[in-house]
Amino acid sequence: MTPHPSLPDWVFPPPEGFVAEDLDHIPDLPAHTELIDGSLVFVSPQRDFHNMVIFRLRVNLEDLVPAGHEVRQEMSVKLEAQQRPEPDLIVLGPGAVIGREISCFKAEDVVLAVEVVSPDSEVRDRERKPVLYAEAGIPHYWRIEEINGRPAVFVYEIDPATKSYAITGIHHDWLKLTVPFDIDVDLNKLYVARSR
Template sequence: MTAEPHRFETAPGGLTVADVRAGYDPGFRFELEDGVAVMMASATRWHNRVQRHLAVAMEAVCPSNLSVEVEQAIEITEDFAPVPDILVIDMAAALPDANVYPKAAVHLAVEIVSPGTRRKDRMIRPMDYAHAGIPYFWRIEAEDFQPAVYTFRLDETLGQYSPIDVHRKLLRTSWPFTMEIELADLGH
């Protein structure tokens, strides 16, 4: 016996963040884009290991007023909720039943580039996150299967991210909080 998927009645314009908060589940990992549940690309083993190990390392040094989250949506508009690989949010927004966070609670969005997400992670998401006012963005690239962390800070005057640094072997930063993380073994 298979369970019938839950059907949601949506407005003619499509799905909303309210639908996602209420538990909308199309049966696959998705991001909400312009009211449409868009399937997320499958992640590689390297991507998943970097994501998991980096999130754990960040949690170990994260201050108590912030929280490190993995694959949780950000409400950019009522019909647009992208899902970064890692994000840092205000602890006050980290409710046990939350599956979407308000953009004002997000300090950092991290995207780990995979073969199926290169264009999105390098060009589209930085524009989306900058437009939403998220102060920091990191893009992680595989360089011979070693992570290179490209860090950016929002330039509010320009409305886009400005590069801060590229970290190889060691991620040492004070933004959004002080951390020093060995990168060499994150993907192994």
């Protein structure tokens, strides 16, 4: 196949697919591009709900994480050779290597991965990403959905016997947990829609 002259070369993946390290070397790659199953996934513009829930949850988590833990927003995680998704939020454990030159984190450094579901990411956030995160050993996963204009948090914990996530709760008004650390968040304050 001859590449179209107006498209960049990276639009056409190599026959074996892309690998995680390719994301650091492809020129002019759009921000927040993910690698899932060797294919580049481009993110649509965020909705207000998505943006505010991520921002306010991050502020809450930064106040709650234990010493040595860090919260990061929209940073990719290398799960394996052809898997480098970008969760909306992650909590890193004390052993994570952090620095200005870091462009992605290792799966073993992630304690919690959080995805806020958008219309264009429903299948990835509900089906594919949880499988990838669990297979990589990330112990906790939260999926946040908009239900009746408010956030609902679906909380999952990895089952060591099956290496897959088991749901441990669905939280609509308040998120109060003891794992992966003590968490107490008023979900009604994460997003308040205002109409004119």
